[in-house]
Amino acid sequence: MEHQVFHDLSLKSSQLFQMDHLFQTSSYSIIFETKNISGKLRFQENPKQLIRIKANGEMDAFECPAAQVRRKCELLGDWFQNRNINMPIYGAVVLAFPKQLVELAPKKTKIFFPSQLPSFIRTFPQEKKPLGNLKSIAQELAAHHQPYIPEPICQAYDIPRDDILTGVKCQKCVTLGMKKIKRSWACGKCGHHDQYAHIPTIIEWYLVVGENMTNKDCRNFLHVDMKTATRILQSMELLGTGGKRNRTYQIDFKRYLQKSTKFDCIED
Numbered sequence: 670m671e672h673q674v675f676h677d678l679s680l681k682s683s684q685l686f687q688m689d690h691l692f693q694t695s696s697y698s699i700i701f702e703t704k705n706i707s708g709k710l711r712f713q714e715n716p717k718q719l720i721r722i723k724a725n726g727e728m729d730a731f732e733c734p735a736a737q738v739r740r741k742c743e744l745l746g747d748w749f750q751n752r753n754i755n756m757p758i759y760g761a762v763v764l765a766f767p768k769q770l771v772e773l774a775p776k777k778t779k780i781f782f783p784s785q786l787p788s789f790i791r792t793f794p795q796e797k798k799p800l801g802n803l804k805s806i807a808q809e810l811a812a813h814h815q816p817y818i819p820e821p822i823c824q825a826y827d828i829p830r831d832d833i834l835t836g837v838k839c840q841k842c843v844t845l846g847m848k849k850i851k852r853s854w855a856c857g858k859c860g861h862h863d864q865y866a867h868i869p870t871i872i873e874w875y876l877v878v879g880e881n882m883t884n885k886d887c888r889n890f891l892h893v894d895m896k897t898a899t900r901i902l903q904s905m906e907l908l909g910t911g912g913k914r915n916r917t918y919q920i921d922f923k924r925y926l927q928k929s930t931k932f933d934c935i936e937d
């Protein structure tokens with residue numbers, strides 16, 4: 670059956686929810702929640718919890734992935750309903766470790782190892798009546814993906830922004846305040862040159878200071894002029910919102926950290 674698979678898809682209905690994998694056809698959806706927890710697993714029903722028993726007998730409790738995936742099915746159902754899409758949504762839990770021991774499996778939710786997935790998908794009827802247009806549903810899903818932005822430390826712990834030390838960090842001697850030189854950055858202390866030194870500094874700003882970086886924020890944090898700040902912000906594949914004057918930039922951490930490509934150095 671024609672289908673499309675999405676990985677790490679985050680959508681917003683009544684709340685933000687993230688799906689590890691979504692298998693989408695024109696007549697049904699399957700949400701897969703992936704777990705890679707070592708040890709023996711017990712899916713406890715009452716209260717709903719996942720208990721992990723380590724080899725030394727130590728036990729930890731986690732939120733039940735079966736309950737998690739059921740909640741995501743409901744949230745995706747709401748998201749579809751708001752768009753007049755009506756189709757059944759199924760959920761399953763995938764255990765990443767093929768040798769995982771499961772002491773007690775969940776009652777209502779399917780649980781698999783990755784190798785069992787193709788045969789699970791084949792249990793669904795091949796020629797079901799289409800309940801929607803796969804192409805337009807897939808486009809709609811992709812268009813509404815919400816970037817993953819963790820709450821910056823200053824915001825989470827009420828720390829004033831002015832308390833944060835600024836300057837581009839030298840990755841060699843950890844001194845702050847590398848100087849911008851032609852096509853690179855130079856450390857005044859150890860003499861190290863690094864054309865990509867601004868990248869970890871910008872990422873750090875998003876983790877520590879704020880979600881929306883303006884040109885002025887960039888200037889102040891990296892100690893550069895307006896032109897250089899503009900070039901840096903444009904070179905980093907950030908998400909831009911707002912007009913020319915009040916433009917702010919956001920970072921999608923998941924996409925950013927998954928990227929293995931090298932970024933261009935800034936042209937001067």
Ligand SMILES: [Zn+2]
Nearest residue numbers: 839842856859
């Ligand atoms: Zn240095």
